[in-house]
Amino acid sequence: MIIISIILFCSCAKTNEKVEEQKEAEKKGQYPLTIVDSYNREVIIESEPKRVVSIAPNITETIFALGAGEKLVGRTDYCDYPEKVKSIASIGSLMEPNIEKIVALKPDLVVASTHFKEDVLNKLEELNVKVIVLYGEESFEGAYAIIGKLGKVLNAQEASEKIISSMKDQVKNVIDKVKNAERPEVYYVVSYGAGGDYTAGEGTFIDKMINLAGGKNAARDTTGWKYSLEKLIEKDPDILICSKYYDAKKGIMNTNGYKDLTAVKEGRLFEIDNNLLDRQGPRLADGLYELAKIIHPELFK
Known part of the structure; x- marks a missing residue:
């Protein structure tokens, strides 16, 4: 029994030692690193x-924010920030990236996020391409986790620690500013008119963002994204917010039902860069700030 106990003790000690060595290696930026990705795979990064190749706009933005933009040799059609990324070769869409183009770029690492298909992962692995998938829960904590892991990998x-700290400071600043303010009803327009009426229902990340920014989500009486125009007209919210792209504001102002809302008639239909809210990246705190500025302009002069 004594011998077995000694063996078990030694085994545990070695395991603990290995874990500590791995943690120390991560702290010092040493390789190899073992990263558990969002598919719960243990991915070994042998060297820096x-x-x-990035297969997601939020990953692309994070790589540049980390000061590692020179490492990026491929990106998707939807990776449009920062401006300099447009000079980098595209490998296609998020869900249907061009496998041949990726392989031709000879990447050390492919980093994917949401909307990445498992069959694409399998094809790349069959071709000995190293892939790591990073996405988190739809929250600031999820974004911090992605930024932190990508910082270790690169x-x-x-x-990455500076970015996360700065984001946390900005979020706290917004929350502190709006905490005692009245909360107007805010409706976030995802889609309208012939394409169907869609918004951010209760529990979505945008719903949480509206609350953090000092508003009340007018669509908190539903879950998911589908909404009815009849409900919206009945609610007649204080503020409408839409994307600054695709002439959304102009379209809303000329669409039946929407054009008769009090907020639209009285000039309380506002535009925002929806990429600041949709992408789990370093600009997410900027998105919260811009949202709060729309809802409470008097607090952000």
Whole structure:
């Protein structure tokens, strides 16, 4: 029994030692690193990646924010920020990336996020392409987790910690500013008219963002995204917010039902860069700030 206990003790000690070594390696940016990705796969990063392909706009934005933009050799058609990313080769869409183009770029690492299909992952792995999938829950904590892991993978942990700290400060600043303010009813327009009426229902991340920004989500009486125009007209919210792209504001102002809402007639239909709210990346705190500025302009002069 004594011998068995000694063996078990030694085994546990070695395991603990290995875990501590791995933690220390991550702190120092040493490789190899073992990262558990969002598919719950243990991915071993043997050395610092020098050639990276991003298959998500939020990943692309984070890579640049980390100061590692020079490593990026491929991105999707939807990766449009920062401006300099447009000079980098595209590998197609998020859900249907071009496998041949990815392989031709000879990446050390492919980083994917939401909307990434498992069959694409399997094809890339069959071709010996290293892939890591990073996405988190739809929250600031989820965004921090992505930024933190990507910082470790790209040997930019110090930069990732600064980004996360700055984001937390900005979020706290917004929450502190609006905490005693009255909360107007806010309706976020995802889609309208012939395409169907869609908004951000209760429990969505945008619903949470509206609350953090000092508003009340007018669509909190539903879950998911579908909404009815009849309900919206009945609610007649204080503020409408839409994307600044696709002439959304102009369209809403000329669409039956919407054009007769008090907020639209009285000039309380506002535009926002929806990428600041939709992408789990370093600009998410900026999105909260812009949202709060729309809802409470008097507090953000």
